Structure formats: C-alpha cells, structure tokens
Amino acid sequence: MDKVLLVTGGGRGIGAATALLAAQRGWAVGINYATQAQAAQVLVARIREAGGTAVALQADIAQEDQVLAMFERLGAQLGPIAGLVNNAGVVDVAARLDEMSLARWRRLFDVNVIGSMLCAREAVKRMSSRHGGTGGAIVNISSASSRLGSPGQYIDYAASKGAIDSFTLGLAREVAAEGIRVNAVRPGLIDTEIHASGGQPDRARQVGPTSPIKRAGTAIEVAQAIVWLLSPEASYTTGAVLDVSGGR
Numbered sequence: 001m002d003k004v005l006l007v008t009g010g011g012r013g014i015g016a017a018t019a020l021l022a023a024q025r026g027w028a029v030g031i032n033y034a035t036q037a038q039a040a041q042v043l044v045a046r047i048r049e050a051g052g053t054a055v056a057l058q059a060d061i062a063q064e065d066q067v068l069a070m071f072e073r074l075g076a077q078l079g080p081i082a083g084l085v086n087n088a089g090v091v092d093v094a095a096r097l098d099e100m101s102l103a104r105w106r107r108l109f110d111v112n113v114i115g116s117m118l119c120a121r122e123a124v125k126r127m128s129s130r131h132g133g134t135g136g137a138i139v140n141i142s143s144a145s146s147r148l149g150s151p152g153q154y155i156d157y158a159a160s161k162g163a164i165d166s167f168t169l170g171l172a173r174e175v176a177a178e179g180i181r182v183n184a185v186r187p188g189l190i191d192t193e194i195h196a197s198g199g200q201p202d203r204a205r206q207v208g209p210t211s212p213i214k215r216a217g218t219a220i221e222v223a224q225a226i227v228w229l230l231s232p233e234a235s236y237t238t239g240a241v242l243d244v245s246g247g248r
C-alpha cells in the first residue's frame with residue numbers, strides 16, 4: 001500500500017508541484033484546496049492517468065471543523081496518514097504596518113499559522129507512537145521573509161512565517177521520540193500565482209534577478225526539497241529549516 005500524504009493548498013503552485021512529485025515517488029496524495037476545485041481536480045486526474053493515487057479534499061484550513069472533516073475523509077479514502085505538507089498560505093497587498101487592518105492580520109495568522117497548527121495537530125494524533133501510530137514526517141512551508149522581515153511589503157506575512165519557523169523547531173523536538181520528523185522549507189522568490197494575489201503579478205520576473213542566483217525559483221525546485229525531507233533519505237533530519245531561496 002502506498003504511504004499517504006496530505007498536501008494543503010495542493011491544487012496550485014508549490015503545493016501542486018509537491019503533490020505531483022510525491023505521487024511519482026509512490027505517495028498516495030490527498031490534495032487539499034480552499035476554493036479552486038477545478039485546479040485540484042485537474043491535478044488528481046493527471047496523477048491518476050500516470051498510475052498514481054490522489055483525491056481532492058476541500059477544506060479551509062483556518063476552520064477547525066473543516067480540518068477535522070478533511071482528516072476523516074483522507075483516512076477513509078486513502079488510509080492512515082504518514083506525511084503532511086503544511087503548504088497552504090496567503091499574502092496580502094504591499095503595505096506599511098501603519099496602513100494595515102486587524103482583519104488582514106487575523107486572516108494571515110488564521111491561515112498561515114493556526115491552519116498549519118491545526119493540520120499538524122491532527123497529523124500528530126494519527127502518526128505519533130504515543131497515540132498508536134507508526135510515525136511520519138511533517139514539512140512546514142515557511143518563507144525567506146521570516147529572515148528578511150519584508151519591510152514596506154508585508155511584515156505581517158513575514159511574522160506569520162517566523163511563527164512557522166519557531167513552531168517547526170518546537171514540534172520537531174516534542175515528537176522526535178514518537179517517530180515523527182518535522183522540518184521546514186523556506187522558499188525565496190518562487191514563480192507562482194501567489195504574487196498576483198498580493199497585487200504584484202510580475203514580482204517573480206521583476207525581483208528574481210536581484211537574487212544572488214539572478215532569477216526566481218520554480219515550484220518544482222521547492223517541491224524537490226520538500227519531497228526529500230518527507231523521504232527516508234532524510235531519516236536523521238528533524239528540526240531543520242532549509243532555505244530554498246537562491247542565496248537570498
């Protein structure tokens with residue numbers, strides 16, 4: 001039986017590249033999405049046509065009841081979870097702190113931080129030997145912005161990713177003896193649709209050349225790091241925060 005992986009926000013961008021690569025490496029993949037059902041369904045069909053196993057799972061990860069239902073559906077449809085990629089995340093338009101609203105902060109932290117913690121909690125309950133599970137791996141998607149701070153851009157988003165870094169370090173140590181590895185990947189500037197959702201559709205093309213490596217990264221370049229961290233090849237790696245940022 002294939003090992004079961006859940007990728008949040010798996011229908012588009014870095015999550016989609018991760019789901020596709022993981023399926024090629026033999027994972028049965030639950031592809032979570034919030035609203036873009038078609039993108040998730042197209043990816044499921046693509047994985048199945050190639051002989052892999054995938055299901056699409058709608059849930060807003062910021063909503064506890066929806067997360068609980070998603071984990072139940074994943075278990076019923078694919079079997080016991082062995083891997084989680086906490087990838088779903090949102091940005092907002094460029095702004096200074098003194099221009100930001102409480103509603104904006106709540107949304108960023110609800111999705112990027114609380115959503116990741118909810119999913120990790122449900123995964124730990126199922127994977128930890130403390131609860132009768134057989135172990136697993138969690139990869140949290142942070143951002144280079146947690147180091148850079150993103151002044152004048154979105155320091156609130158950067159702070160939410162700083163929380164993901166700390167959460168990764170703590171959870172890794174908390175569950176290391178229970179068969180679960182927890183790591184984070186910090187992408188730099190990656191060419192996905194997230195920049196359009198932040199009002200800057202050309203951000204990757206414009207800012208990419210300012211990276212030491214002189215270009216933006218691709219979703220697959222991040223996916224390769226994520227899938228490695230999930231794999232037995234990373235069996236002694238836990239509590240690591242891996243920069244995939246072209247030197248940025």
Ligand code: NAP
Pocket residue numbers: 008009010011012013014015032033034035036037039059060061062086087088089090111115141142143144186187188189190191192193194195197
């Ligand atoms: P993207 O192309 O905008 O895709 C975001 C994904 O997250 C979508 O699949 C979306 O679902 C999902 N999502 C958003 N809110 C959700 C919610 N409440 N519940 C469930 N799913 C939700 O983004 P991306 O660039 O691939 O980014 C993926 C991750 O990498 C994010 O955590 C982001 O912060 C991080 N990151 C990206 C970059 C970059 O330059 N691209 C750099 C650093 C870090 P729908 O498809 O249903 O909308």
